[in-house]
Amino acid sequence: MMARIWHRLPLILALVVLAAVVVLSVVPALSAGALDQDIMLSTALPDADHPLGTDALGRDVLKLTLAGARTAIIGPVTIALGAMAVGLVFGLTAAYVGGWVDWIISRVVELMLSLPTLLLAIVVAGVIGGGYWTNVLVFVILYAPYEVRLVRSGALAHINDPFLDAARLLELGPLRTLAFHLFPVIRPLVGAALFLDMSNALVSLSSLSFLGLGVSPQDADWGRQLSDARNLLFDNPYAAIAPGVAIIVTSIALNIVGDFITEQSEKAER
């Protein structure tokens, strides 16, 4: 039993981290007062009241980091789900219909994949003004072609399976065939991809915030915090370390859970 827990330790830790992030983001009371400024206490080193010190505006770094969990989970989840929804619609259609429909979808996907994601996001955010939800929408669109390709190739692996022929022999409509026959067999793939995308989306969103194109300056956000704190490295390094560690730990946790799902689905296929 102990050996089993030890073997699964990374997964258990990852789930604990994700649970904590989720709880923090849905219960704002846990990080109440995170945005309270105390200019007199600007850039203080850790003490009993402020375990990680304060930032330039005198905000408590620990509370601010905990409050940042909100933007760290809502955006990535929206991006992953939104992009996957687009991916499922176009990916399954391309694989199932084939022919010129597949050709057009595949070429559009290739065109979009050839654009550098982050650079394009920066340009769009710069032109139309940025903001957290604008960024989320931009990333939904920019992540979608990856999902289309993933879903299409996953579905193509099964497109010649006899059970799909059997569905045609029962004269099931295409929508029913896609939803009840093709989608379930690629569901493990979709589950694994969702977590990996959340991890990527977290880093992407934080990058834009770091560049000042994300949340407004007074909101808690790990990317924003990193950006604000980079001038304070010699005064209170924890102001930069805390959000940095938070980003890394959360995104590793998402990766571990995604890996676990992949592993389980491979086992189930055998």
Added chain:
Amino acid sequence: MSDKTVSPANAAASANVAAHVAANVAHAANDSGAAASPAVRVTGLHVTIGGKEIIHGVDLTIPRDATVAVVGESGSGKSVTAKTLSGLLPDRSDASGDYALFGEPINLEAGERAWRRLRGGTIVWLPQDPFSSLDPLRTCGRQIEDGLRSAGHVGSLPAQDVDNDRTVAASAGGSGNGGGAPAANGRGRLTKAQRRAAVERLLTDVGLAPAVYDAYPHELSGGMRQRVAIAAALAPDPRILIADEPTTALDASTQETVLDLLESLRSSRHMTLLLITHDLALAVERADHLVVFHGGQVVEEGGRDQVVHHPRSPYTRELLDAHTRLAVTDVPAFGDVVMRANHLRKTFAGSNVPAVADVSFDVRAGEILGLVGESGSGKSTVARCIVGLETPDSGNVVFTGNDGKPIGWSRGEAQLVFQNPYGSLNPTMTVRQTLTEALRVSGKPADDAAVRALVAKVGLEAELIDRKPGTLSGGQCQRVAIARALAPEPKLLVADEAVTALDANIQTHVLETLLELRSRLGLAMLFISHDLDTVRRIADRIAVMRHGRIVETGTTGQVMNHPQHDYVRALIAAMPPALD
């Protein structure tokens, strides 16, 4: 490798040890052979894989210079036992029991190195599928040569105790470190030309042209590839050849020649041939000695005649019965024509040979038409054209609608049962979900009672209704697939190799189910198979296809007793003889 720095003196010493071991084995193999120690003797064999016991105490004696067939359905433990004998068990497995090869005790716990030397010259494993057992990136000749190289260690056996184990390991290390020097036991390495000559000799022995040396596997047919695999297996000059389902992946007429070849090689080389097969008819035709496996145990062992005429275990009797007869059901009077195929032609993109070239036939209500042909003869394409999964380039398929007007395919006219019972069911859906869906879209009541009635119709146990295909056996899956095909109450059932993937006794059960459905529902059936023997047992009328055309058609009696076409005569000659 700690002995990398082996001194010349040490090398010489280990060379001596190796020569000594080899001499011992030669002695054991030749001299004590006169005392008739059998090729293989196993007692009390238990094998556990992944914590689950697969083999429960098997005793087995395999005589020398004989063809021994190991028969059993998939999962009966026949392959696991054969793998144990050649040390090919997967990781996380554990074997115990007494094992002797030609009277020489073998340690089942021996390390990989010891086994490798044993497999080199004494036991060889011929894999099942010639399409995946050869390396696609190397020429056939090079792959056969691999075996020649290990012929340098002929006859070394994994040693019994720790001391001997170490000497074997040391000698292996010694010759390995020898690099390009002559091999430790005094045999010179073969030059390139000698190796090529040896390989060409082997190719001739297995009935291939020496030029095959330079061919890549994809340039050869399945039968030729299996010959190459046999040549590679023979290269180390083995004393025991284990052939695991060597012909299952091949066509009927090719199967025959490959088995003939194995038999002639066996007798000319004084080998013991261990033929692993699920096909009792084939085993009876080919082997002198039969071993029947069931549920991880040997249920029957003995000479062929004894097993066939005086089977001791009920399981063997069931297998024998399965082969000789089907339960008799009434043949209904044939009704009107339900489906007529007119001059079907189909050429697939990228091919200049038509898959189907002008095929016409009809099927009447209550009639079973058997369509026979080798893989690639176009019979599956015909089936797919009939149910609308392919559109013929020209010609058409006409069904007789309810009011007698000719109509095209719809789900109520014809349904198809596929070859692969696992692939034809959605792996994520339970039996109940699959059948409920089929009933509902067909506009039939789809409640629990209807599903149970459908399941009962195909003879499937009702308690399997909430299981998924992954936990069902092949025969059970095939029954579910038949039940699904029956849900829309079609007039014609097309069975495309529907029993090919199943074990012999399960085949019989499924065939009996089909016959019963025919007589109860007056169903018309198109039964497609590469196996004339199976078709003969079920069909009222037979059509034989070759190269996209029907070359002969007639009632089963006509075709079987008075075949007109040479190809049909060859097919009938290749059939295994009756078991009585």
